[in-house]
Amino acid sequence: MYHAHPNPNEVDMRSLLNLIVAITLVSAVFSQTTPQPAVTVIRAGTLIDGKSDQPRRDQVIVIRGNRIESVSDASAARTPAGAAVIDLSHATVLPGLIDSHTHIFLQGEDPAQGGYDANILKYPLAFRAARATVAARRALEQGFTTLRDLETEGAGYGDVGIKEAIEGGYIPGPRMLVVTRAISSTGGYNLEGYAPELDMPKGAQIIDGPVEARKAAREQLDHGADWIKVYMTHRSWVGKKGELVSQPTLTVEELKAIVDEAHGWGKKVACHAYNGIGLQRALDGGCDSLEHGLEITDAQIAQMVKQGTWYCATLAAYYHDWAPADTPAGQRDRQRVAAHGVSFQKALKAGVKIVFGTDMGGILWTEPMAQEFPRMAEFGMSPIEIIKSATSRAADMLDMTGQIGVLAPGAYADIVAVNGDPLHDISALGAVTFVMKDGGVFKNENK
Ligand SMILES: [Zn+2]
Numbered sequence: 001m002y003h004a005h006p007n008p009n010e011v012d013m014r015s016l017l018n019l020i021v022a023i024t025l026v027s028a029v030f031s032q033t034t035p036q037p038a039v040t041v042i043r044a045g046t047l048i049d050g051k052s053d054q055p056r057r058d059q060v061i062v063i064r065g066n067r068i069e070s071v072s073d074a075s076a077a078r079t080p081a082g083a084a085v086i087d088l089s090h091a092t093v094l095p096g097l098i099d100s101h102t103h104i105f106l107q108g109e110d111p112a113q114g115g116y117d118a119n120i121l122k123y124p125l126a127f128r129a130a131r132a133t134v135a136a137r138r139a140l141e142q143g144f145t146t147l148r149d150l151e152t153e154g155a156g157y158g159d160v161g162i163k164e165a166i167e168g169g170y171i172p173g174p175r176m177l178v179v180t181r182a183i184s185s186t187g188g189y190n191l192e193g194y195a196p197e198l199d200m201p202k203g204a205q206i207i208d209g210p211v212e213a214r215k216a217a218r219e220q221l222d223h224g225a226d227w228i229k230v231y232m233t234h235r236s237w238v239g240k241k242g243e244l245v246s247q248p249t250l251t252v253e254e255l256k257a258i259v260d261e262a263h264g265w266g267k268k269v270a271c272h273a274y275n276g277i278g279l280q281r282a283l284d285g286g287c288d289s290l291e292h293g294l295e296i297t298d299a300q301i302a303q304m305v306k307q308g309t310w311y312c313a314t315l316a317a318y319y320h321d322w323a324p325a326d327t328p329a330g331q332r333d334r335q336r337v338a339a340h341g342v343s344f345q346k347a348l349k350a351g352v353k354i355v356f357g358t359d360m361g362g363i364l365w366t367e368p369m370a371q372e373f374p375r376m377a378e379f380g381m382s383p384i385e386i387i388k389s390a391t392s393r394a395a396d397m398l399d400m401t402g403q404i405g406v407l408a409p410g411a412y413a414d415i416v417a418v419n420g421d422p423l424h425d426i427s428a429l430g431a432v433t434f435v436m437k438d439g440g441v442f443k444n445e446n447k
Contacts, residue, residue: 099369148226228267229269230255290304302350354393
């Protein structure tokens with residue numbers, strides 16, 4: 001209901017106007033005395049802008065401060081006076097890459113090093129943070145200027161801290177969108193297999209019931225989560241008919257409480273789900289991005305298209321560390337990849353929005369992140385679509401359209417270059433020779 005207020009008196013209005021005039025004058029003086037942000041010019045032999053299907057030859061990118069000011073044909077471009085020029089005229093220039101599924105706090109879980117459990121049970125948080133710092137740097141030097149990092153695996157809110165350290169300029173690293181602790185249910189996450197009398201720490205925040213689910217989401221959002229990560233399946237095995245079976249975790253009601261809460265904060269929810277009941281609950285509960293999706297039925301694919309659900313398949317991760325073929329675990333490992341490729345092909349054909357993700361951390365950070373690119377090509381995705389999945393399409397999912405994942409005026413100056421032509425051989429993206437983030441050159445092997 002509208003309540004009438006007394007009109008502001010004239011004196012108030014006049015003092016307000018005076019204040020506006022004063023601010024305008026101060027800012028005019030300030031902008032005259034403040035040095036203009038540095039201007040950099042990049043000459044690009046071939047430019048793939050992340051959005052359009054066609055590459056362009058001989059382009060000039062003008063960067064002012066941390067933003068792209070213009071992209072134009074070299075013949076028409078004017079180099080601003082005093083600009084630093086970077087010559088990438090023999091390279092292919094692209095937007096900084098986006099990996100939508102990483103774990104900077106995981107280190108490959110080498111069983112010889114004590115596996116997943118040792119990470120939580122033995123290492124001080126500062127040690128884990130130091131290693132996460134190295135992981136962040138590794139991602140940046142491979143051309144990934146943005147990561148959606150999908151849980152700290154028992155390192156609490158450490159990802160928020162690493163993100164702050166990067167943003168503060170203390171350590172090099174990509175733009176980080178972080179989820180903090182992630183959420184699963186009782187019986188739905190490691191550590192497990194210890195004496196029931198022991199109260200073991202868990203790699204995710206454990207909830208039971210919609211009230212606890214919502215509370216966990218609130219806590220995580222309150223402490224800096226950019227996204228919420230939910231585990232909708234946990235264990236998986238091969239069933240009686242040779243089929244892949246996954247244990248479901250949260251109920252639809254629990255997930256709905258989390259999604260409702262996150263959406264209220266203007267944030268999204270990523271759901272880890274392999275297949276079956278848990279994957280169905282993920283879709284029915286309204287998750288925004290499906291992680292892994294090893295086996296997706298035709299009906300579920302149709303539901304994803306209808307609901308606009310993003311798909312981050314992380315194909316390459318499932319080709320690692322297979323158990324021997326004659327063991328139940330080994331059969332499960334083989335069953336996973338067989339189903340995964342089929343799901344990816346179906347999703348591609350149906351027009352599901354696919355984003356690039358590696359699950360690094362599950363894979364050792366010493367391994368190349370680019371190994372996911374040829375896997376996507378293997379299952380029928382064209383090079384330009386793969387590039388978009390790691391640039392403009394990921395930016396759309398992250399609600400950063402036009403800010404990242406594109407070489408266009410107004411975008412952050414996150415720019416990479418490779419030798420060779422990734423449109424002919426997508427594995428060219430595995431050899432990034434130039435990395436700029438926020439207008440600052442982090443790596444340049446083209447000198
Ligand atoms: Zn993961």
